[in-house]
Amino acid sequence: MPNPARKHTPRRTGNRRSKNSELDLKGSSRCSNCKSFVRPHTVCKECGFYGGKLIIAKKVKKKKEHNHPEGGEEQKG
Template sequence: MPPKKKHSKRRQRNKNANAGIKAPSIAQCKQCNAYIQGHRACSECGYYNGRQVTSVEQSE
């Protein structure tokens, strides 16, 4: 069914403005307090959800 009235440019652009890129969620690691991306394993210590899932080599 076709639209009954034309939507203005402003109304179209306001609708499309909500589809923009969202910033990634940032969380803090519970083991080492490093800032990490949400739902990802920590790159500093290798922990995720209280368990070590990857081994990280210590560089000195």
């Protein structure tokens, strides 16, 4: 079985891995809606827009509103 003659040095491994983080920005385009970096031909992760249209509606956290069982305006007097 052919095997590699010797293992790569930590420096060489680190150099290779350092390039992985650069891949995201290279050749990427910007979202037309939120201007964040997105991969081409891909729905935006941040806002779910693609081609100027909303493709995936993101869930927005809503604050719980206090429900008044009576429903009317509070009257003091």
